[in-house]
Amino acid sequence: MSSSPYSGTVHLDEARRVAIFGGTHGNEMSGVTLVNLWMNNCAEIQRKGVDTKPFITNPKAVEKCSRYVDTDLNRAFTPENLSTPAGGDLPYEIQRAQEINRMFGPKGSPEAYDVIFDLHNTTSNMGCTLILESSKDHFNLQMMNYIKKAIAPASCLVLLNEHPLLKYSTSRSVAKHPVGLEVGPQPQGVLRSNIFEAMRVILKHALDFIELFNAGMHFPTCTVEVFRVADRIDYPRDANGNIIAMVHPTLQDCDWEPLNPGDPMFQTFDGKTIHYQGSCTVYPTFINEAAYYEKQQAFVTTRRETLVASSIRKA
Amino acid sequence: MSSSPYSGTVHLDEARRVAIFGGTHGNEMSGVTLVNLWMNNCAEIQRKGVDTKPFITNPKAVEKCSRYVDTDLNRAFTPENLSTPAGGDLPYEIQRAQEINRMFGPKGSPEAYDVIFDLHNTTSNMGCTLILESSKDHFNLQMMNYIKKAIAPASCLVLLNEHPLLKYSTSRSVAKHPVGLEVGPQPQGVLRSNIFEAMRVILKHALDFIELFNAGMHFPTCTVEVFRVADRIDYPRDANGNIIAMVHPTLQDCDWEPLNPGDPMFQTFDGKTIHYQGSCTVYPTFINEAAYYEKQQAFVTTRRETLVASSIRKA
Ligand SMILES: [Zn+2]
Ligand SMILES: [Zn+2]
Numbered sequence: 234m235s236s237s238p239y240s241g242t243v244h245l246d247e248a249r250r251v252a253i254f255g256g257t258h259g260n261e262m263s264g265v266t267l268v269n270l271w272m273n274n275c276a277e278i279q280r281k282g283v284d285t286k287p288f289i290t291n292p293k294a295v296e297k298c299s300r301y302v303d304t305d306l307n308r309a310f311t312p313e314n315l316s317t318p319a320g321g322d323l324p325y326e327i328q329r330a331q332e333i334n335r336m337f338g339p340k341g342s343p344e345a346y347d348v349i350f351d352l353h354n355t356t357s358n359m360g361c362t363l364i365l366e367s368s369k370d371h372f373n374l375q376m377m378n379y380i381k382k383a384i385a386p387a388s389c390l391v392l393l394n395e396h397p398l399l400k401y402s403t404s405r406s407v408a409k410h411p412v413g414l415e416v417g418p419q420p421q422g423v424l425r426s427n428i429f430e431a432m433r434v435i436l437k438h439a440l441d442f443i444e445l446f447n448a449g450m451h452f453p454t455c456t457v458e459v460f461r462v463a464d465r466i467d468y469p470r471d472a473n474g475n476i477i478a479m480v481h482p483t484l485q486d487c488d489w490e491p492l493n494p495g496d497p498m499f500q501t502f503d504g505k506t507i508h509y510q511g512s513c514t515v516y517p518t519f520i521n522e523a524a525y526y527e528k529q530q531a532f533v534t535t536r537r538e539t540l541v542a543s544s545i546r547k548a
Numbered sequence: 549m550s551s552s553p554y555s556g557t558v559h560l561d562e563a564r565r566v567a568i569f570g571g572t573h574g575n576e577m578s579g580v581t582l583v584n585l586w587m588n589n590c591a592e593i594q595r596k597g598v599d600t601k602p603f604i605t606n607p608k609a610v611e612k613c614s615r616y617v618d619t620d621l622n623r624a625f626t627p628e629n630l631s632t633p634a635g636g637d638l639p640y641e642i643q644r645a646q647e648i649n650r651m652f653g654p655k656g657s658p659e660a661y662d663v664i665f666d667l668h669n670t671t672s673n674m675g676c677t678l679i680l681e682s683s684k685d686h687f688n689l690q691m692m693n694y695i696k697k698a699i700a701p702a703s704c705l706v707l708l709n710e711h712p713l714l715k716y717s718t719s720r721s722v723a724k725h726p727v728g729l730e731v732g733p734q735p736q737g738v739l740r741s742n743i744f745e746a747m748r749v750i751l752k753h754a755l756d757f758i759e760l761f762n763a764g765m766h767f768p769t770c771t772v773e774v775f776r777v778a779d780r781i782d783y784p785r786d787a788n789g790n791i792i793a794m795v796h797p798t799l800q801d802c803d804w805e806p807l808n809p810g811d812p813m814f815q816t817f818d819g820k821t822i823h824y825q826g827s828c829t830v831y832p833t834f835i836n837e838a839a840y841y842e843k844q845q846a847f848v849t850t851r852r853e854t855l856v857a858s859s860i861r862k863a
Contacts, residue, residue, distance in 0.1 A: 270817055298841075299614075356735040420671040420735035422838035426794040426815050479741040500741050502585055523737035526613075 244548040245372055247447040248347035248410065251285045252337055253278065253436065255352045257307050257404045258524070259294025260421040263432045264352025264414075278436070280444035290333060290351075290404050293325060298422050300524055301326055307351075310402040315340060330404075338407040349408035350439060352432060355417035356523040357532075358486040361389040361431050364413030365459070366406065368393055373410050374542035375452045376442045377459075383438040387431075390489060392518065392535065393459040399533070400462075412439070418486075421523055446547060454544040460489065460516050460535035467529045469499055469507055477501055480521045480531060488518045492534070499531070559863040560687055562762040563662035563725065566600045567652055568593065568751065570667045572622050572719045573839070574609025575736040578747045579667025579729075593751070595759035605648060605666075605719050608640060613737050615839055616641055622666075625717040630655060645719075653722040664723035665754060667747060670732035671838045672847075673801040676704040676746050679728030680774070681721065683708055688725050689857035690767045691757045692774075698753040702746075705804060707833065707850065708774040714848070715777075727754070733801075736838055761862060769859040775804065775831050775850035782844045784814055784822055792816055795836045795846060803833045807849070814846070 255268030271278050271287035278285045289295055293302045303324035314327050315334050323331075337346045355362075363380065365373050377391050392415070394400050405411035414435055419428045446452070469478040478499035479485075484492065491514045492498070499507040509515075515534035519525060522532075570583030586593050586602035593600045604610055608617045618639035629642050630649050638646075652661045670677075678695065680688050692706050707730070709715050720726035729750055734743045761767070784793040793814035794800075799807065806829045807813070814822040824830075830849035834840060837847075 266817070356738055418735075420733075420838050421737065422841060423671055423735075423836055424791075424794050425800060425836065426797045427800070429794060476739075479739050479744060482741045485740060485742070502581070521738055521740065523735050526737060 242451065242544040242546050243371055245545055246347070247282070247547050248372070248443050249282070249284055249447070250346045251283055251348045251350070251440070251443060252346050252408070253285065253287045253350045253352065254290045254404055255287070256289040256291050256295040257351055258300045258305075258353060259291050259296070260298050260300055261352070261354035261419075262422065262424040263354050263416060263419065263429045265289070265295050266424055266429065267352060267433060267436070278440060280440050282447040283440065283443050285440065291326065291329060300421070303327075306330060307403050308401045310334065310340060310404060310406050314402075333404060334407055340407045346408045348410045348412065348443065349405040350412050350414055350436065351403065351405035352436075353413060353415045354419045354421075354428065355415050355519060356420055357488050357518065357520050358418045359390075359415060359488045359518055360417070361387075361435055362392050362415040362518070363389060363435070364392045364394060364415055366393075366400065366403070366411055367395055368459070368461075368540050370410055371543045371545050372446075373412060374457050374540060375446075375455070375545050376410075376412070376439060377457050378455045378542060379442040379452070380435060380438045381457075383441070384434060387434075389435060391457060391459040392462065393538070393540075394462045396462045399465055446545070449547050451546045452542075452544060455542050457540045457542055459538050459540055460518065461538050463515060463534045463536050465530050465533050466498075466517075468526075468531045469501065476526075478507060481506060484517065484532075485521060488520050489516055491515075492517050557766065557859040557861050558686055560860055561662070562597070562862050563687070563758045564597070564599055564762070565661045566598055566663045566665070566755070566758060567661050567723070568600065568602045568665045568667065569605045569719055570602070571604040571606050571610040572666055573615045573620075573668060574606050574611070575613050575615055576667070576669035576734075577737065577739040578669050578731060578734065578744045580604070580610050581739055581744065582667060582748060582751070593755060595755050597762040598755065598758050600755065603652075606641065606644060615736070618642075621645060622718050623716045625649065625655060625719060625721050629717075648719060649722055655722045661723045663725045663727065663758065664720040665727050665729055665751065666718065666720040667751075668728060668730045669734040669736075669743065670730050670834065671735055672803050672833065672835050673733045674705075674730060674803045674833055675732070676702070676750055677707050677730040677833070678704060678750070679707045679709060679730055681715065681718070681726055682710055683774070683776075683855050685725055686858045686860050687761075688727060689772050689855055690761075690770070690860050691725075691727070691754060692772050693770045693857060694757040694767070695750060695753045696772075698756070699749060702749075704750060706772060706774040707777065708853070708855075709777045711777045714780055761860070764862050766861045767857075767859060770857050772855045772857055774853050774855055775833065776853050778830060778849045778851050780845045780848050781813075781832075783841075783846045784816065791841075793822060796821060799832065799847075800836060803835050804831055806830075807832050
């Protein structure tokens, strides 16, 4: 037996209650379409020993085919919002966050759902990206490892957002094991077959993993490469706050590729290049995402890191 | 001298008054950004003998970064809308159409602007597309020929929409010579440097053409390849009107490429292929444009045609 700190198997509760959220952003069509399909016919997402609930989280935004109605639902699951007294005068998404928290939570409680998959699309060239909120969730890390191996040679990257300032209060954060799935590039309001099928395949493997875990399979310790959110980079602006440059053509569509100190980053409207001034190589992602203009974000930088997942088995 | 009917030079009024419209759709960022730039500094669009006015047509939609506020401005320039009594209770875009018609028209009158360029983006993979509304506008046909030659080996296609039912009442239709410019692919709400620069170059050559024409240059007869709008194809739907299929992966992004009888056209969510049933080859375009879901249009078919442009010179 190894004496490594990772050699002991961690015993975890089985994951009986699973939800699949679509329409957290109402104009991200792959998740909206898949969840609507599965609400009509759940055969594809049924697994032995798993109760899986497909759910449209922001039906009014889906109806309007807009990201949100009053405020971003995927930033709304704060302790303040979830504990404020309910009322019809609250912004729609805050009311909705409270309902979702009642149905799938309460967040942080033993009654909360075990796993929530939240399905998103991005206009960035991110491919298939799984988003985790904790580097210490060994169940999720093992799931990432399982999915990566299952879809090879296709690839699927893991974005880890546990940044103290840039982490936000997601819809999926209601669950014990929150998993974001972000697939792109796809314009808002558009459904592309390649993006739709890619998302569908990831969900298939994710549910397979849960079924195997619940059946008692042992998952030995492994490593998982993740990209940890480091910084948010805004567009260059003039004194009035107006954007004066675009993502540089050599950076556009190059999500996950190294950006080195001195590399071109933006191009001003009068043709000047603005270079990356950081002190070390980073891996940008969410490059030129439509929804992040209003969040003053041209892209986020990440650092590549290898995490160790403990060996796990059902308790 | 040739006795061809095309050999006689047509003498046309010079084109003194030119407008460049951006933001007819408020979330199509190349035109919005270029027009805003040029309103601040017009040096780039100044030409000898030409008075060029950059103009944001739908400022409220630009502010919201949405296609429109109440109704599609680019369908609003109908005789009924333009002649209805003005009033604050009219939909915003109808009021705006009336204002634009007063400033740049009246449509169909001798006082109307000579040329209006209207700048659009599409989520479809259409590249640079110039849109004409008449096969008999020899000034515009000569301009198309000039631009195509000037930007070669880059390419720029001409879409001709004079379909009796599918033609619509555009913002640019206020001018004597209306020119639409549609550049893609670009998601709504996103500014991509490659699309921005492509649009900018087309405008440069278009203005150069007008300057040369006004200076008295003779443009000999020529031919122009155009794609004439033929039919609108909707997504397959169920009995309740819900979409049940996506653009087939072999058609997606293949704007302007031949679609032959029997070719795959859609893919249903359960994996079945729907084939094109037409009787002859067509050239689809506006494939999977985000804004056309609400117009029940997956793409339009076109037929390739060669038009003859008469020789022209300033009157
Ligand atoms: Zn989203
Ligand atoms: Zn448009």
